[in-house]
Amino acid sequence: MTSAIALPPAMAATVCAPSRIPPQDDPPALRRYMPALDGLRGIAVLAVMIMHFSYWYLGALPLTKWGRIYIRATANGWMGVDLFFVLSGFLITGILLDSKGSPRYFRNFYARRTLRIFPLYYGVLAVVFLLLPLTPVARAGLETARPHQAWLWLYGTNLAVYWHDWGYLNPYPIQLAHFWSLAVEEHFYLVWPLVVHLSSRRGLVRISLVVIGTALLSRWFLFPHSHHGTSNLLTFCRMDQLAIGGLLAVACRACRADQILAVLRPAGICAALFLIGQHAMHRVLFQDKMAYVLEGTILGIFFCWLVGEGALANARSVVMPWFGRSPLATLGRYSYGVYVFHQVLNKFIYESIGTRLPHLGPTPLTILYSCIAGTVSIAVAVVSFHCYEKWFLNLKRKFPAQATADAKPAGCYAHPHLIHA
Numbered sequence: 462m463t464s465a466i467a468l469p470p471a472m473a474a475t476v477c478a479p480s481r482i483p484p485q486d487d488p489p490a491l492r493r494y495m496p497a498l499d500g501l502r503g504i505a506v507l508a509v510m511i512m513h514f515s516y517w518y519l520g521a522l523p524l525t526k527w528g529r530i531y532i533r534a535t536a537n538g539w540m541g542v543d544l545f546f547v548l549s550g551f552l553i554t555g556i557l558l559d560s561k562g563s564p565r566y567f568r569n570f571y572a573r574r575t576l577r578i579f580p581l582y583y584g585v586l587a588v589v590f591l592l593l594p595l596t597p598v599a600r601a602g603l604e605t606a607r608p609h610q611a612w613l614w615l616y617g618t619n620l621a622v623y624w625h626d627w628g629y630l631n632p633y634p635i636q637l638a639h640f641w642s643l644a645v646e647e648h649f650y651l652v653w654p655l656v657v658h659l660s661s662r663r664g665l666v667r668i669s670l671v672v673i674g675t676a677l678l679s680r681w682f683l684f685p686h687s688h689h690g691t692s693n694l695l696t697f698c699r700m701d702q703l704a705i706g707g708l709l710a711v712a713c714r715a716c717r718a719d720q721i722l723a724v725l726r727p728a729g730i731c732a733a734l735f736l737i738g739q740h741a742m743h744r745v746l747f748q749d750k751m752a753y754v755l756e757g758t759i760l761g762i763f764f765c766w767l768v769g770e771g772a773l774a775n776a777r778s779v780v781m782p783w784f785g786r787s788p789l790a791t792l793g794r795y796s797y798g799v800y801v802f803h804q805v806l807n808k809f810i811y812e813s814i815g816t817r818l819p820h821l822g823p824t825p826l827t828i829l830y831s832c833i834a835g836t837v838s839i840a841v842a843v844v845s846f847h848c849y850e851k852w853f854l855n856l857k858r859k860f861p862a863q864a865t866a867d868a869k870p871a872g873c874y875a876h877p878h879l880i881h882a
Contacts (some may be wrong), residue, residue, distance in 0.1 A: 502793030554706065636804040683837075737782070814830075
């Protein structure tokens with residue numbers, strides 16, 4: 462499988478060669494701000510929201526034929542997390558490559574990540590475990606989660622879900638198990654800066670390929686122990702998508718856009734055909750060992766293609782520039798808050814609004830509920846960003862993400878809304 466990720470010999474030689482600025486008649490390989498990636502981030506968080514809202518609402522209603530079709534379609538929203546991982550691998554590796562060798566490389570990176578991620582994450586945990594228990598309704602429901610809250614505070618949610626199952630971190634009236642993906646990304650942030658700092662470009666490519674192979678082998682050996690797919694939440698089982706994004710970041714700093722896309726497009730199309738064929742044959746994930754092992758990496762290749770198109774979008778591109786100007790791009794800028802809040806609020810919204818909706822039939826009701834719950838989640842995320850998170854983000858100017866003299870000035874790290882995580 463790693464051969465599907467590995468670059469062809471000619472491309473690999475280019476990646477490992479010193480960076481060259483593309484000719485003037487070629488678009489730059491990277492731009493300081495890549496708006497199309499916001500659109501992709503918006504698609505990712507929208508897919509995850511629709512999946513969670515549909516499962517929660519439609520699961521409480523008798524399923525009709527159309528309901529079963531709808532829930533089968535929206536069930537694939539979990540792929541949004543895979544897209545987030547590829548985006549994260551690409552953007553974070555780009556930040557690190559562009560600032561490698563600069564003064565306070567580690568301090569500035571970790572300070573900026575802390576200011577972006579911790580205030581909202583720990584703010585939500587503080588409300589859930591310190592304030593909500595003061596209310597009688599929430600106190601009883603939180604009793605199952607409180608003994609396991611240390612996993613959340615220490616970014617070990619994916620480990621807690623693997624060992625204790627989902628229910629322990631989804632107490633009434635809140636849900637916190639979706640923080641598993643934030644734990645995976647935080648583990649990546651802790652380790653990857655050191656890897657990039659100690660590695661040459663050639664070494665980073667090799668390490669990324671080893672990481673991809675390790676993830677494949679881990680899923681293979683853990684498949685018999687995967688209860689409801691929980692072993693797929695472990696960090697070393699999901700690092701292949703982050704590493705694939707990292708490989709793209711390396712390529713974007715060494716190759717012209719046409720060279721990169723010449724590799725990505727056929728690889729992405731082949732990955733898409735594989736995924737379509739698998740689902741057309743009704744092969745359900747986790748019931749087939751090979752599908753369980755390969756699908757995450759194949760998805761990583763497909764999403765790497767989309768991220769590459771977004772990062773290298775130019776005036777001749779028809780689709781990707783639109784992503785940067787669409788409502789999806791606006792949603793993408795608030796995707797971190799939306800992802801955090803949508804499940805935390807899901808049961809609250811259902812109890813207060815969902816049970817009072819007029820009867821329109823199971824599928825229309827589910828769509829209506831998803832729209833309402835999604836709107837509420839987005840509104841809360843926007844308010845949180847502008848009234849709370851932004852105060853911390855303003856402090857990032859004290860820790861500038863400096864590019865080194867030999868890095869492309871078009872580095873991608875400057876975007877203030879960087880990261881689903």
